[in-house]
Amino acid sequence: MSQLPDSTSDLSRRNLLRGAAAAGLLVIPATGLLSACATGGDDTPDTPAAGGEKSDKNPLGVKEDAQLEVVIFNGGYGEKYATDVHEPLYKKAFPNATIKHSSTQEISTILQPRFAAGDPPDFVNNSGTKLMDFGALVADQQLADLTPLWDAPSVDDPAKKVRDTVVAGTVEVGSFNGKPHVLYYVSTVFGLWYSGKLFKDKGWTVPDNWDAFLTLLGDIKKAGIIPYAYAGKNAPYYQYNVILTHAAKIGGADVLKNIDNLEDGAWKVDAVKQAAEAWGSLIGKGFMDKSHEGLIHTEVQLQQNQNKVALYPSGDWLEGEQAKTTPAGFEYTMATLPGLGSSDKMPAGTLRATAGEGYVVPAKGKNVQGGMEYMRQMLSKEGGRGFTEVVKAPTVVVGASEGYAFPPGVASSQKALASAGANVVNIFFDGWYKDLETEARVATNELMFGRINADQFCERLQKKADATKKDDAVTKFKR
Amino acid sequence: MRHGKYPFIIGFLAAPVALYAIFVVAPVIQAFQLSFTQWRGFAAPKWIGVDNYRTMFEDDKFWKALQHHAILLICLPLITIAISLFFAFLLNVGGRSRAGVMTGIWGSKFYRVVFFLPQVLAVAIIAVLFQTVYRPNETGLIDGVLMKLGLDPIFFLVDPNIALWSILGVLVWQAVGFYVVLFSAGMSSIPTDIYEAAAIDGATKFTLFFRITLPLLWNTLQVAWVYLGIAAFDCFALVNVLSIGNDGGPDGATTVLAVEIYRNMQTSKYGYASALGVALFFLTITFAALTLRVSRRENVEYS
Numbered sequence: 001m002s003q004l005p006d007s008t009s010d011l012s013r014r015n016l017l018r019g020a021a022a023a024g025l026l027v028i029p030a031t032g033l034l035s036a037c038a039t040g041g042d043d044t045p046d047t048p049a050a051g052g053e054k055s056d057k058n059p060l061g062v063k064e065d066a067q068l069e070v071v072i073f074n075g076g077y078g079e080k081y082a083t084d085v086h087e088p089l090y091k092k093a094f095p096n097a098t099i100k101h102s103s104t105q106e107i108s109t110i111l112q113p114r115f116a117a118g119d120p121p122d123f124v125n126n127s128g129t130k131l132m133d134f135g136a137l138v139a140d141q142q143l144a145d146l147t148p149l150w151d152a153p154s155v156d157d158p159a160k161k162v163r164d165t166v167v168a169g170t171v172e173v174g175s176f177n178g179k180p181h182v183l184y185y186v187s188t189v190f191g192l193w194y195s196g197k198l199f200k201d202k203g204w205t206v207p208d209n210w211d212a213f214l215t216l217l218g219d220i221k222k223a224g225i226i227p228y229a230y231a232g233k234n235a236p237y238y239q240y241n242v243i244l245t246h247a248a249k250i251g252g253a254d255v256l257k258n259i260d261n262l263e264d265g266a267w268k269v270d271a272v273k274q275a276a277e278a279w280g281s282l283i284g285k286g287f288m289d290k291s292h293e294g295l296i297h298t299e300v301q302l303q304q305n306q307n308k309v310a311l312y313p314s315g316d317w318l319e320g321e322q323a324k325t326t327p328a329g330f331e332y333t334m335a336t337l338p339g340l341g342s343s344d345k346m347p348a349g350t351l352r353a354t355a356g357e358g359y360v361v362p363a364k365g366k367n368v369q370g371g372m373e374y375m376r377q378m379l380s381k382e383g384g385r386g387f388t389e390v391v392k393a394p395t396v397v398v399g400a401s402e403g404y405a406f407p408p409g410v411a412s413s414q415k416a417l418a419s420a421g422a423n424v425v426n427i428f429f430d431g432w433y434k435d436l437e438t439e440a441r442v443a444t445n446e447l448m449f450g451r452i453n454a455d456q457f458c459e460r461l462q463k464k465a466d467a468t469k470k471d472d473a474v475t476k477f478k479r
Numbered sequence: 480m481r482h483g484k485y486p487f488i489i490g491f492l493a494a495p496v497a498l499y500a501i502f503v504v505a506p507v508i509q510a511f512q513l514s515f516t517q518w519r520g521f522a523a524p525k526w527i528g529v530d531n532y533r534t535m536f537e538d539d540k541f542w543k544a545l546q547h548h549a550i551l552l553i554c555l556p557l558i559t560i561a562i563s564l565f566f567a568f569l570l571n572v573g574g575r576s577r578a579g580v581m582t583g584i585w586g587s588k589f590y591r592v593v594f595f596l597p598q599v600l601a602v603a604i605i606a607v608l609f610q611t612v613y614r615p616n617e618t619g620l621i622d623g624v625l626m627k628l629g630l631d632p633i634f635f636l637v638d639p640n641i642a643l644w645s646i647l648g649v650l651v652w653q654a655v656g657f658y659v660v661l662f663s664a665g666m667s668s669i670p671t672d673i674y675e676a677a678a679i680d681g682a683t684k685f686t687l688f689f690r691i692t693l694p695l696l697w698n699t700l701q702v703a704w705v706y707l708g709i710a711a712f713d714c715f716a717l718v719n720v721l722s723i724g725n726d727g728g729p730d731g732a733t734t735v736l737a738v739e740i741y742r743n744m745q746t747s748k749y750g751y752a753s754a755l756g757v758a759l760f761f762l763t764i765t766f767a768a769l770t771l772r773v774s775r776r777e778n779v780e781y782s
Contacts, residue, residue: 115521133519133747136519137521139519140521141522234725291614293615293637294634294635294723442724442728445729
């Protein structure tokens with residue numbers, strides 16, 4: 001507050017600061033050295049990992065005694081499936097190999113520096129909110145090409161290639177411009193979720209026709225329940241997923257393909273506009289609650305468990321996620337989206353399904369073959385079955401969960417998937433173009449909570465898609 | 480003091496300066512470097528000149544963030560300092576004078592603890608707490624009460640028109656405690672005889688405050704203003720936790736530069752994020768320099 005009385009000393013605050021700043025300047029030349037390590041460099045030679053002898057039991061040519069470093073995202077699925085199922089399978093196939101297992105909830109925090117330094121692990125479960133950007137990993141050639149894996153003979157039937165033992169579309173989902181780089185392992189089905197018990201008690205069914213759907217929402221509202229909800233704070237993508245699936249149903253699967261490929265005017269076609277108009281009309285009719293824009297997904301899902309919300313769009317992880325708060329006899333059930341009218345291009349029962357939970361083999365890992373072999377073991381029937389038994393979710397391995405008694409929700413979504421047959425759509429832009437994805441979230445909230453109309457919604461997203469297309473810094477993908 | 484002064488200073492400064500150089504100066508310089516590149520975080524950065532800055536000046540979100548900083552920069556220090564000064568005055572000299580000594584109002588020791596309490600909590604905890612305070616349904620602290628009273632809920636963080644003000648409210652709530660303590664310390668260093676003399680001359684509390692407390696606290700106020708101004712350039716944690724979409728929503732209505740930096744890093748645009756960081760660096764430095772210059776005054780020395 002006051003100057004030191006002994007002002008003959010020039011050890012004043014000002015001089016001290018000045019000295020410190022000067023010292024800081026002196027240090028600057030040394031920082032050239034520091035900066036070299038944080039950004040890594042491309043000067044690390046791409047040493048090809050030493051392989052082993054190829055054989056029938058070892059089609060990928062894994063070095064039998066090489067160490068395999070596995071990093072698992074310890075999130076909703078935990079890490080038990082890796083330590084108790086997949087790693088023992090690998091050890092059984094290669095008894096001399098050692099596995100270095102670790103798990104984290106912050107994948108990018110732990111691994112991004114290791115990638116930048118050219119020292120990544122051999123197998124990574126890249127998932128969670130802190131996942132590394134797949135598009136960036138691919139664009140910077142950090143991920144191994146998984147073609148040898150998909151073309152290798154499968155564990156259970158050497159006459160069949162691995163790619164023929166998984167659900168159709170699995171390889172495609174993890175491909176970038178036709179090159180497979182990511183194994184998406186968990187089969188995921190999207191739809192509208194409700195309490196089977198509540199709907200049975202009230203005599204409600206989810207119809208396929210839009211007008212009948214609106215009538216249902218009206219009935220639900222009269223019963224004092226909020227008919228439709230999603231979490232605006234952190235999960236608006238649940239809702240753009242609905243709008244886009246609906247658009248595909250109206251205008252055919254190409255609507256989504258064009259959006260993913262950033263085709264000119266893809267967001268402004270009638271199908272997207274009609275879907276946006278249909279869903280955007282709910283708030284004005286009082287079928288949604290304004291407060292949900294400020295809530296996170298678990299809060300809205302809890303309200304559904306309390307029968308305060310009737311219909312909720314989500315994927316089939318919902319049942320597992322809510323296991324702790326779901327009352328007994330709630331009976332999660334999934335319905336497919338209603339269509340719009342008689343001129344819909346895709347039939348009732350059309351749904352979005354995809355494979356989720358990404359696994360990758362870093363290209364600069366020391367044991368690339370081992371990483372792919374680990375995937376091959378995951379994709380065996382035993383590997384898939386073991387995963388399903390531990391985490392109660394179906395995998396992309398065909399027939400691996402046969403006869404497994406799923407809880408009612410997943411059972412209903414698996415049934416819907418089976419009856420959808422070939423009428424399955426998917427979107428990819430959300431994983432390819434993060435900026436466009438963010439814009440879609442924002443625009444969806446603006447639309448669904450009544451601040452913009454369907455035209456403005458399409459306009460906004462088209463503008464962002466065009467900007468993405470023009471941006472040279474963004475690596476483009478096609479499907 | 481003169482004898483062996485420099486070894487003494489160097490001895491004390493070596494370690495902190497080294498730490499500062501490695502963990503502050505070096506990253507800052509690196510950010511400058513990166514701001515001229517396109518870097519996704521894996522392969523080596525690619526030099527692209529001033530492209531990032533050109534993008535920045537065309538970026539709506541950047542201008543929105545600047546606007547929000549301007550609002551926060553004016554409102555946060557003003558409101559916080561006003562409230563803190565008022566409280567500090569009441570706690571220290573607002574009460575009756577006992578045997579000629581000015582004291583705080585009744586229970587001031589207790590209030591001091593109460594005001595300081597938010598300062599003890601980590602920002603993340605405060606943000607999570609306020610999620611509940613602001614939750615726009617019957618389980619929210621404020622809206623729950625409003626709805627019980629039959630009033631309409633207020634959509635604090637949801638309504639684009641009041642979202643930023645809601646976040647400002649949290650910032651003020653959190654900051655007040657610290658500045659009450661800071662100002663209290665400042666006030667207690669003002670000699671009581673000045674107050675006594677003024678009181679004997681018949682000065683009212685109002686006069687005491689504006690004629691004695693405020694001028695003698697000028698240095699402290701200045702520090703507070705700089706601190707709060709710099710705080711207004713941050714706000715990352717609160718916006719990140721509280722805003723819709725956790726990225727300055729709804730639709731950019733609460734975004735700040737730090738959030739934009741984080742968002743761009745998450746989308747692997749480290750070069751562009753660094754350019755935003757450089758902009759933030761210059762804004763903060765300019766602000767601090769300007770404030771110190773503008774508010775320079777004669778120091779009062781009691782001796």
